[in-house]
Amino acid sequence: MEIRQNKLTRQWIIFAPNRKKRPKDFRKEKTREELPEYDKDCPFCAGNEELLVHPFIIETPGINYNPWQTRVLPNKYPALEPDKSTFRSMEGIYIKMPGYGKHEIFIDHPKHNICIGLMKNEEVRAVIETYWMRYNELMKDVRNLMVIIFKNHGPEAGASLSHSHSQLISTGMVPSHLRVQAEEAQRYYDDNGRCVMCDIVGFESKYRERVIIENNSFISFIPYAAEVPFEIWIVPKRHEANFGDISEEERITFAEILREAMKKLYEKLNDPDFNYVIISAPRYKAGEPHLHWYLRIMPHLTTRAGFEIGSGIFINPSLPEEDASFLKD
Amino acid sequence: MEIRQNKLTRQWIIFAPNRKKRPKDFRKEKTREELPEYDKDCPFCAGNEELLVHPFIIETPGINYNPWQTRVLPNKYPALEPDKSTFRSMEGIYIKMPGYGKHEIFIDHPKHNICIGLMKNEEVRAVIETYWMRYNELMKDVRNLMVIIFKNHGPEAGASLSHSHSQLISTGMVPSHLRVQAEEAQRYYDDNGRCVMCDIVGFESKYRERVIIENNSFISFIPYAAEVPFEIWIVPKRHEANFGDISEEERITFAEILREAMKKLYEKLNDPDFNYVIISAPRYKAGEPHLHWYLRIMPHLTTRAGFEIGSGIFINPSLPEEDASFLKD
Numbered sequence: 001m002e003i004r005q006n007k008l009t010r011q012w013i014i015f016a017p018n019r020k021k022r023p024k025d026f027r028k029e030k031t032r033e034e035l036p037e038y039d040k041d042c043p044f045c046a047g048n049e050e051l052l053v054h055p056f057i058i059e060t061p062g063i064n065y066n067p068w069q070t071r072v073l074p075n076k077y078p079a080l081e082p083d084k085s086t087f088r089s090m091e092g093i094y095i096k097m098p099g100y101g102k103h104e105i106f107i108d109h110p111k112h113n114i115c116i117g118l119m120k121n122e123e124v125r126a127v128i129e130t131y132w133m134r135y136n137e138l139m140k141d142v143r144n145l146m147v148i149i150f151k152n153h154g155p156e157a158g159a160s161l162s163h164s165h166s167q168l169i170s171t172g173m174v175p176s177h178l179r180v181q182a183e184e185a186q187r188y189y190d191d192n193g194r195c196v197m198c199d200i201v202g203f204e205s206k207y208r209e210r211v212i213i214e215n216n217s218f219i220s221f222i223p224y225a226a227e228v229p230f231e232i233w234i235v236p237k238r239h240e241a242n243f244g245d246i247s248e249e250e251r252i253t254f255a256e257i258l259r260e261a262m263k264k265l266y267e268k269l270n271d272p273d274f275n276y277v278i279i280s281a282p283r284y285k286a287g288e289p290h291l292h293w294y295l296r297i298m299p300h301l302t303t304r305a306g307f308e309i310g311s312g313i314f315i316n317p318s319l320p321e322e323d324a325s326f327l328k329d
Numbered sequence: 330m331e332i333r334q335n336k337l338t339r340q341w342i343i344f345a346p347n348r349k350k351r352p353k354d355f356r357k358e359k360t361r362e363e364l365p366e367y368d369k370d371c372p373f374c375a376g377n378e379e380l381l382v383h384p385f386i387i388e389t390p391g392i393n394y395n396p397w398q399t400r401v402l403p404n405k406y407p408a409l410e411p412d413k414s415t416f417r418s419m420e421g422i423y424i425k426m427p428g429y430g431k432h433e434i435f436i437d438h439p440k441h442n443i444c445i446g447l448m449k450n451e452e453v454r455a456v457i458e459t460y461w462m463r464y465n466e467l468m469k470d471v472r473n474l475m476v477i478i479f480k481n482h483g484p485e486a487g488a489s490l491s492h493s494h495s496q497l498i499s500t501g502m503v504p505s506h507l508r509v510q511a512e513e514a515q516r517y518y519d520d521n522g523r524c525v526m527c528d529i530v531g532f533e534s535k536y537r538e539r540v541i542i543e544n545n546s547f548i549s550f551i552p553y554a555a556e557v558p559f560e561i562w563i564v565p566k567r568h569e570a571n572f573g574d575i576s577e578e579e580r581i582t583f584a585e586i587l588r589e590a591m592k593k594l595y596e597k598l599n600d601p602d603f604n605y606v607i608i609s610a611p612r613y614k615a616g617e618p619h620l621h622w623y624l625r626i627m628p629h630l631t632t633r634a635g636f637e638i639g640s641g642i643f644i645n646p647s648l649p650e651e652d653a654s655f656l657k658d
Contacts, residue, residue: 001410001428010505016408079345079644081330093532094553099330150635158634176339177641203422224423277639298638305487306479309627310606312506315408
């Protein structure tokens with residue numbers, strides 16, 4: 001057994017391979033292939049527009065004979081409200097603020113049974129372009145300090161609908177969680193004069209034992225101190241703090257590497273439930289030399305229990321090097 | 330909707346009652362009452378000692394005609410190993426250490442179908458005495474910087490056996506998670522000259538809308554910025570950083586309030602899956618005026634999804650005041 005420190009957060013992760021299943025034992029039984037291409041009750045399927053309560057915010061033109069490619073609409077059950085302020089106030093000794101924020105849903109594809117790992121490259125590219133457009137659009141509103149784009153895939157990951165979709169939440173505060181990570185990165189920059197994520201990318205791409213895929217502008221690997229089995233990061237090789245700043249060329253190569261990583265998870269683990277999230281700099285930090293955006297994929301293959309909740313230390317039964325080699329094969 | 334800040338961690342929690350079920354909709358369907366008093370395949374049942382691979386570390390004498398009351402043994406699948414060092418080393422740019430730690434299992438009761446909420450007061454007291462004895466015993470070993478006692482109850486909370494049991498993990502490092510919390514508490518103490526948890530206890534016991542139960546030495550309430558529906562804290566009223574320092578009188582009243590809180594959860598929500606954990610000061614911090622131990626109960630009624638993982642912000646569909654009043658009724 002070994003304990004490793006996450007270089008971004010100083011979080012410790014215990015690796016306990018004695019509690020391990022073999023990587024292939026993590027395979028799910030169900031598969032997305034059993035789903036129909038069209039489901040008459042699904043509000044996200046093309047043709048079922050009358051099931052939606054809100055009009056679209058945007059719709060991108062269809063490719064590969066699809067009637068449209070992606071759609072963005074307000075969440076029917078939003079966690080936050082767009083017409084509130086971000087003023088803090090006190091309630092006795094506590095601090096609170098109104099529930100300001102925007103909560104949007106992205107329909108990734110018109111067909112019911114297609115997920116990122118099963119899409120064509122140009123279809124994933126439409127998803128990424130949609131993320132990027134909404135990210136930059138929402139960052140125009142100064143109340144939004146953070147724009148968080150994420151995906152819940154499968155019921156264990158919190159998805160209530162099986163039709164592939166993503167979400168965006170913008171907030172009027174910076175999470176303490178990311179503040180701590182930014183402080184760590186600042187400290188690393190003070191000591192080394194370099195961005196910690198740039199150094200991680202340099203190290204991983206040299207030693208390669210945790211690398212899964214790489215292209216001209218992105219690298220995908222299992223992090224050294226992965227919190228859960230098959231956690232995957234996709235990181236731009238060029239230093240950039242802000243997802244909204246990526247170039248057209250990078251949007252193409254990002255879509256390619258995301259599709260490939262999702263395809264590997266889909267095929268090797270048989271469509272596991274997972275979350276992914278784009279972690280990008282908050283407003284006013286977008287130019288920082290020590291922050292570096294990345295996409296973090298977290299499959300749901302183990303249970304977070306009392307020890308994890310209490311200590312913040314995770315127990316991962318799976319070694320990153322072995323998970324990477326299983327996915328690469 | 331409203332966003333509240335956790336005063337211990339500065340973490341923001343979004344309260345979105347529009348996404349809410351009514352408190353009683355959180356009730357589970359199954360119930361522990363269907364379990365037998367004895368299960369021939371359960372290694373924790375009295376009489377099945379041959380199913381255990383390790384000898385007991387301790388056993389406490391039976392009360393209420395039980396052959397014994399609690400037992401402690403090494404975990405069959407430990408996450409950590411007792412014969413390792415805590416020396417840090419580098420692996421390229423990363424920091425790691427050997428998997429040192431102790432991992433013990435506590436059998437809470439000889440009967441298969443009894444859980445804390447169904448025990449008699451003196452039986453819960455035996456559980457607490459066992460926690461306290463092992464906590465102090467393990468703190469004698471200077472390698473143990475933290476001793477974390479926790480319980481996983483039910484499969485969604487990570488319990489693989491239904492017989493009521495608790496666990497202890499000791500570690501040779503302080504989790505970054507708790508370090509951040511300690512820094513916040515230190516800052517609060519600098520500004521106010523008082524422990525933040527003492528102030529929380531004072532505020533809650535005055536305004537009472539989140540209080541569930543109270544006795545001479547403990548108070549139990551839903552925290553102002555609860556991460557999940559029906560999160561409950563049990564906090565000693567007297568300032569003490571270290572669980573190991575509680576008096577005999579406090580062990581009795583702690584057992585009473587824990588049993589009552591567990592009974593309420595059991596009855597009102599029909600035996601929900603939950604985790605609880607005792608959060609106590611690390612070694613060398615046990616005398617700090619700004620740290621205050623507490624027990625944190627986290628029922629598993631909602632799913633942690635991509636937004637939570639990425640931002641550390643939780644979305645709680647349930648208001649603490651309403652949850653408290655539902656449990657009190």
